[in-house]
Every structure is written in structure tokens, then in C-alpha cells.
Amino acid sequence: MASYPTTIYDPRTKENDSGIEYAPEQTTVLFAEDVEKLDDEVVAIQGELGTEPFKQIEKTENHTLELTDRKKIILMNDEDPLTLTVPHNDDVAFPLRSAIIIRQGGAGTVSIVGDTDVVIQSQDTALDLAGQYAMATLIKIGTNLWALEGNLVVAE
Numbered sequence: 015m016a017s018y019p020t021t022i023y024d025p026r027t028k029e030n031d032s033g034i035e036y037a038p039e040q041t042t043v044l045f046a047e048d049v050e051k052l053d054d055e056v057v058a059i060q061g062e063l064g065t066e067p068f069k070q071i072e073k074t075e076n077h078t079l080e081l082t083d084r085k086k087i088i089l090m091n092d093e094d095p096l097t098l099t100v101p102h103n104d105d106v107a108f109p110l111r112s113a114i115i116i117r118q119g120g121a122g123t124v125s126i127v128g129d130t131d132v133v134i135q136s137q138d139t140a141l142d143l144a145g146q147y148a149m150a151t152l153i154k155i156g157t158n159l160w161a162l163e164g165n166l167v168v169a170e
Contacts, residue, residue, distance in 0.1 A: 068115060073098075078129075084112045090143075091119030102129045103157045112154045116164075118143040125169065126150070132158045140166035 070087040077088065078099040090096045098116055118124040124143040128134045134141060134152075143150060143166060150164025 070117075072119070079106060079108075079114065081106055081108065083114055084108060085114070087115040087117055087149075089117045089119045090122075090124040092122045093120050094122040095125065096122055097125045097127055100126065100128045100132050100134060100152065100160055102132055105129070108154045110154055110156075114152045115149060116143065116152065117149045118146055121146055124148075126152065126162060128158075128160070132160070134160045134162050136162040136166055138168055140168045142167050142169050 068085055068087050070089050071083070072089045072091050073096070074092050076097045076099070077090070078101055079088075088098065090098060116124065116126060126134060126141045126143075133156075135155075141162065143164075145165075148165035150162055150166055153161045153163075155161050
């Protein structure tokens with residue numbers, strides 16, 4: 015990374031100890047490696063704060079959640095019914111307050127089920143997405159306890 019004198023201008027304090035007059039209309043020159051480092055720092059800070067955007071991944075078969083699914087939109091996309099399984103904490107230890115969005119992309123009903131001893135709480139015990147393009151959010155609220163809320167229906 016290119017090094018710059020730190021005494022020219024401090025944008026946080028707006029101090030200028032070098033005797034060089036600061037002109038805000040002048041463009042600051044950044045090198046590609048500086049921009050890449052700044053991008054990496056922003057991503058790291060977002061990760062620490064939990065504010066990075068959700069990324070979408072597509073599944074065309076039944077899927078059991080994995081730790082890498084945390085903070086993702088899982089697009090369940092098939093014409094046939096699909097099942098998304100929430101694993102037991104002994105198998106996949108999601109941190110508390112982990113959030114996962116489930117979206118139905120195809121015509122096939124998407125059912126959310128818990129593995130053995132995993133409880134999924136939802137209004138009226140609805141565990142199926144309501145139809146194509148419906149979405150719901152799973153949030154881990156206990157060791158093997160998850161809350162599910164969204165566009166859901168009770169299985170027929």
C-alpha cells in the first residue's frame with residue numbers, strides 16, 4: 015500500500031499541521047490497492063456489526079441448513095415440492111440470533127422442518143411458504159429453538 019504523510023490533513027479533526035492549505039475541491043488520488051484495502055476494511059466492519067447485505071444462493075433440491083447459510087437468502091427453486099431442514103445444534107451450531115431468509119422461486123411448495131428435537135415456532139404452526147415468490151425468515155432464538163415468520167401457510 016502506498017504511504018502518505020499523516021500530517022497533511024486529518025479528515026476526522028480537520029487539522030492541518032503541515033502548513034499546506036487544504037482545498038476540498040481537489041480530488042484525492044487513491045491507488046487501486048488502497049481502494050481494495052478500504053473495501054476489505056468496510057466488509058470487515060460490516061461483518062463485525064452484522065450489517066453486510068444478505069447474498070442469495072439457489073437450491074434446486076431438498077436442503078439441510080449449513081453454517082454458511084447464515085445471513086443468506088436461500089432460494090428454493092423447483093417445480094416439485096422441496097424441504098428445507100433445520101439441523102440439530104449438535105450437528106450445526108448456529109450462533110443465537112442467526113437469521114436466514116427462505117424464498118420460494120418455483121411452483122413447488124417449500125416446507126421448513128426441524129430435525130429431531132428442533133422446534134420451529136410460527137404463527138398457527140404454519141411451516142410452508144405460501145406460494146411462488148413467498149418469503150420467510152428463520153431466526154435462532156434458543157439452542158434448538160427457531161422462530162419462523164413470513165408469508166406462510168399450514169400444510170394441507
